[in-house]
Amino acid sequence: MTKPLMSIRGVEKAFRSRNGWRWASWLSGRTQTVKSDQVFAINGVDLTIERGETLCVVGETGCGKSTLARLLMGLERPDHGQIAYLGERIDDLSDRQRMPYRQKIQMVFQNPYASLNPRMTVYQILREAIVLHHTGWNRQQVDAFIEELLISVGLSSDAEDRYPHEFSGGQRQRISIARALSVEPDLIVADEPLAALDVSVQAQVLNLMMDKQQALGLTYVFITHDLAVVEHFATRVAVMYLGRVCEVASRQQLFNSPKHPYTQALLSSIPRLDNLALEPIHLSGEVPTPLEKPTGCSFCGRCPLVNQRCYEQIPLMQVQTDGSQVACHAVEEGRAWK
Amino acid sequence: MSLLSVNGLSVKFKQRREDLVALHDVSLSLERGERLAIVGESGAGKSLLGYAIVNLLMKPGFIAEGSIKLDDRELTRLSSKQWQEIRGKKIAMIFQDPMVTLNPVLSVGDQMVEAIRSHTRINYSDAKKLAIEKLAHVRIAAPAQRFDQYPHELSGGMRQRVIIAIALLLAPEIIIADEPTTALDVTIQAEILQLLKQICADNGVALILITHDFGVVSRIAERTLVMYAGRIVEQGPTLEIINDPQHPYTQGLLNALPQMALPGQRLNQIQGNMPPLNDQPSGCAFHPRCPYAEDKCRQQPPNFIFSGVSTVACYAIEDMLQAFEPLSEEDADD
Numbered sequence: 001m002t003k004p005l006m007s008i009r010g011v012e013k014a015f016r017s018r019n020g021w022r023w024a025s026w027l028s029g030r031t032q033t034v035k036s037d038q039v040f041a042i043n044g045v046d047l048t049i050e051r052g053e054t055l056c057v058v059g060e061t062g063c064g065k066s067t068l069a070r071l072l073m074g075l076e077r078p079d080h081g082q083i084a085y086l087g088e089r090i091d092d093l094s095d096r097q098r099m100p101y102r103q104k105i106q107m108v109f110q111n112p113y114a115s116l117n118p119r120m121t122v123y124q125i126l127r128e129a130i131v132l133h134h135t136g137w138n139r140q141q142v143d144a145f146i147e148e149l150l151i152s153v154g155l156s157s158d159a160e161d162r163y164p165h166e167f168s169g170g171q172r173q174r175i176s177i178a179r180a181l182s183v184e185p186d187l188i189v190a191d192e193p194l195a196a197l198d199v200s201v202q203a204q205v206l207n208l209m210m211d212k213q214q215a216l217g218l219t220y221v222f223i224t225h226d227l228a229v230v231e232h233f234a235t236r237v238a239v240m241y242l243g244r245v246c247e248v249a250s251r252q253q254l255f256n257s258p259k260h261p262y263t264q265a266l267l268s269s270i271p272r273l274d275n276l277a278l279e280p281i282h283l284s285g286e287v288p289t290p291l292e293k294p295t296g297c298s299f300c301g302r303c304p305l306v307n308q309r310c311y312e313q314i315p316l317m318q319v320q321t322d323g324s325q326v327a328c329h330a331v332e333e334g335r336a337w338k
Numbered sequence: 339m340s341l342l343s344v345n346g347l348s349v350k351f352k353q354r355r356e357d358l359v360a361l362h363d364v365s366l367s368l369e370r371g372e373r374l375a376i377v378g379e380s381g382a383g384k385s386l387l388g389y390a391i392v393n394l395l396m397k398p399g400f401i402a403e404g405s406i407k408l409d410d411r412e413l414t415r416l417s418s419k420q421w422q423e424i425r426g427k428k429i430a431m432i433f434q435d436p437m438v439t440l441n442p443v444l445s446v447g448d449q450m451v452e453a454i455r456s457h458t459r460i461n462y463s464d465a466k467k468l469a470i471e472k473l474a475h476v477r478i479a480a481p482a483q484r485f486d487q488y489p490h491e492l493s494g495g496m497r498q499r500v501i502i503a504i505a506l507l508l509a510p511e512i513i514i515a516d517e518p519t520t521a522l523d524v525t526i527q528a529e530i531l532q533l534l535k536q537i538c539a540d541n542g543v544a545l546i547l548i549t550h551d552f553g554v555v556s557r558i559a560e561r562t563l564v565m566y567a568g569r570i571v572e573q574g575p576t577l578e579i580i581n582d583p584q585h586p587y588t589q590g591l592l593n594a595l596p597q598m599a600l601p602g603q604r605l606n607q608i609q610g611n612m613p614p615l616n617d618q619p620s621g622c623a624f625h626p627r628c629p630y631a632e633d634k635c636r637q638q639p640p641n642f643i644f645s646g647v648s649t650v651a652c653y654a655i656e657d658m659l660q661a662f663e664p665l666s667e668e669d670a671d672d
Contacts, residue, residue: 060523061494168611198379198612199550203594203605210604225524228553232596232605251601269528271553272597273580280528 003087004048005187005219006072006105011081013042013067040293041067043243044081046317049187054213054220056230058266059240062290065223068240069191072221073107074098103133106180110192112172116164122150122175123160126182133183145182153178153208170201177208187219194229206233227270231255239263242298243290245317249324259326262299297329305330339410340367341544342391342429342512347404349383349390349568351615352397358615360386360399362569362623368512373538373545375559375576377552379591381612383568384548388514391546392429393421408512427457430505434517436497440489446473446500447485453507472503476533495526499533506537513538514546519554531557552592556580564588567612567623569639574648584650586628622653630654 016038041064049055057065070076071083074090083091090101109115116125126146130137137145147157153174164172173193180188190209194202206229212218224230230237230251237254239247239262247260258264265281283302288294297303300310307329315327329335349361361383368374378384389395391406393413406413408428416424425431433439441449450469454460460468466485473481476499489497498518505513515534519527535558538545547559555562555576563573564585572585583589590608592598599605610627613619622640625631632653640651645659 060525170611199591200379200594200608201611203596203607206596207604207607210602227524228596232599232601265525269524271528271531271551271557273552273556273592273595280525280532282529282532283525 002051005051005086006049007084007087008045008047008068008072009082009084011042011045011068011071011078011083012040013064013071013076013078014038014040037291040243040290042071042078043293043298044314045240045243045245047238047245047248049219049221050236051186051219052217053235054222054233056222056224056234056237057240058224058227058230058237060225060266062242063240064243064290065240066191069107069189069221069223072187072189073105074102103183104186106183106185106188108173108176108180108188108190108193111196112169112176113196115176116172116179118164121161121163122155125164125175126150126160126179129179129182149178149182153181153212154204168201169197170204173197173205174208177205177212181212181216184216185218187221189221189223191223192225193222194224194226202229209233227267228272239266242288242294244298244327246299246328247324247326248317249322249326253322253324257322259320259324259331260299260328261303261305261330297327299328303330305335307335341370341372341409342368343407344387344391345405345407347387347390347406348402349386349395349399350402351399357402359402359618360568360615361390364404364568364570366563366570366573368544368546370511371538371542371544372561373535373547373559375547375549375555375562376565377549377555377562377591378565379550379612381567381614382565384565385516386568387565388431388516388546388548392425392431392514394431422457426453426510427508428510429512429514430508430510432498432501432505432513432515432518435521436494436501437521439501440497442489445486445488446492450485450500450504450507453504457508468507469503472506473500475506476500476503476537478503494522495530498522498526498530502530502534502537506541506543509541510543512544512546514548516548517550518547520549520551527554528557534558552580552595564591567618568615569623569651571624571652572648572650578647582647584645584648584655585624585652586630586654587624590627622651628654 045068057068059065067076071078078091082089085101085104090098123146126149127142130142130145146160150157150159155171155174167175194205197205213220222233234251236248236250238245239260241262247263254263258267265283268281288301296311296313297315300306303310309329315329317325317327318332319325344364344366347361347364348359350357350359364387376384376387390401401414408424413424447466447469451462451465454465454468470481470485473484478484478496478499492500518534519530522530531554534545549555559576562576562579564571566587572579572588579588580592583592593606594608596605608627613623619626621637622635625635628635635653640653640656642649642651643656643659645655
């Protein structure tokens with residue numbers, strides 16, 4: 001069996017939102033401790049990423065999908081758990097040891113207005129990455145490669161002497177993609193790369209990403225909240241809710257027979273042009289804050305199929321008969337919708 | 339007679355040499371209780387149109403030509419004092435980002451009471467009662483407690499509900515909602531859209547929904563107006579436009595949606611970008627990106643014609659209709 005390109009096992013990550021502190025009261029002579037607040041961004045995520053696939057990670061604001069991207073990139077270190085690249089553990093490496101892996105895993109960020117240095121020309125932006133990773137190349141090789149790269153992402157080669165502010169949002173996202181491709185990576189982690197773009201420009205960028213995948217055999221981890229894009233682009237989908245993955249399935253399985261109640265509600269909420277009659281499933285309540293680590297299923301507060309077990313026991317990922325994985329007590333017990 | 343009618347509205351931005359034209363000859367009408375959507379990409383002028391209707395244009399923007407009539411009352415020449423009678427009372431506006439629309443240093447209740455008392459002579463306790471009633475109306479649980487909370491204590495969806503409640507306070511005839519759900523998650527978006535639709539239906543309020551998302555439009559609006567580069571290019575019933583778009587831009591916009599292509603296939607993209615304000619093409623503004631562009635498209639802007647489905651400004655449609663015309667005359671002779 002071939003090893004998965006990347007695997008994540010039992011990863012947890014919490015951020016401190018307020019520093020804890022102690023003070024001694026001068027008058028009463030007692031000491032008092034204020035505990036620090038923690039935001040539990042990721043609470044135990046297991047995922048594998050196979051070579052050549054497009055894994056879409058979907059979920060609502062605050063579910064930890066961007067944190068997951070940053071963990072994959074090594075921009076954050078997990079508190080617990082392991083992240084491995086082709087079977088080798090990479091989350092505990094030092095920055096220097098990690099360098100070769102940074103070349104293999106690249107990232108495209110959400111906001112093309114903020115992720116390109118405004119004081120560098122496109123040439124400088126691309127050259128910086130190339131020179132860092134292809135140390136043996138001479139000037140001619142680098143220049144020729146940059147020109148080729150710009151043309152391959154649909155920009156003209158005279159773009160190299162211009163600054164990011166001279167480009168539109170879609171063109172900037174092309175530059176970001178060119179920068180990610182410049183070091184010839186295996187995996188590109190794209191964190192909402194279309195969110196800041198208009199519909200017609202979204203289509204252009206999505207087409208470019210699909211062309212590149214076909215030409216270079218790239219693997220994508222695509223983080224988004226737009227399910228229409230997921231349905232078009234994904235080979236496999238992971239649905240996240242409040243720091244946990246609640247369902248992983250192939251695109252066909254997820255859209256044809258969503259199993260987790262949250263996935264079902266999410267799919268019914270997308271405004272679509274071809275199912276106008278379908279009423280969205282209304283979830284009561286709001287997404288809870290991740291300030292407390294949930295003791296049971298993280299979805300139990302809004303789930304229509306909830307029972308006592310959901311509040312007490314964390315559901316585990318279970319492989320279903322059609323190969324999809326679902327973490328839900330209700331699915332396991334076969335509780336039906338009322 | 340329609341409730342609101344906009345006729346030949348042009349909005350310009352004052353510049354040192356030549357004014358920039360942001361809205362070109364825009365006309366629309368809105369009936370009582372109707373839900374109208376204005377769709378377009380960023381820079382199409384859809385928010386500007388909303389701001390122009392409620393006279394919230396920021397300098398250097400100004401209305402250069404045209405009229406806006408509410409119940410036969412001309413709005414473009416009102417003083418700012420007279421506007422206070424209209425804004426909030428007759429036309430209310432909901433903005434895009436619920437995180438910045440509410441004042442962070444006033445409690446929800448204070449903001450609501452302030453809005454009521456600046457328009458009507460009413461004492462605090464009556465105003466409070468009305469505010470709590472409206473909070474309950476937008477399905478906020480425990481409205482009396484929410485009344486005393488501050489905006490940062492509420493989630494995004496809850497804040498947007500509060501904003502809708504504020505818009506409803508003075509029983510307006512028109513609500514203009516500028517991308518009301520863009521900043522919200524999909525499950526919350528579905529709830530807010532449902533709420534807006536129901537509230538408009540219950541109270542007979544007309545709605546102008548400004549959005550870029552055809553999915554949102556299909557859920558809520560009866561009639562749709564498509565804008566491109568400061569012009570209206572197509573208008574008609576929502577379902578008809580979605581099922582049978584006429585203007586090449588509307589077609590391109592709908593075809594570019596991921597659900598319009600088979601999974602894994604290339605999407606049908608529109609080439610190019612929207613022209614910037616200082617570099618508008620001659621003739622039809624869409625011709626540099628249009629697959630059907632001909633010489634006359636480059637020279638003269640097209641007029642509106644009824645295509646049988648919707649009202650469109652496009653020469654290609656005009657030619658197609660003319661090609662059929664001799665046939666229908668012969669039929670009439672027989």
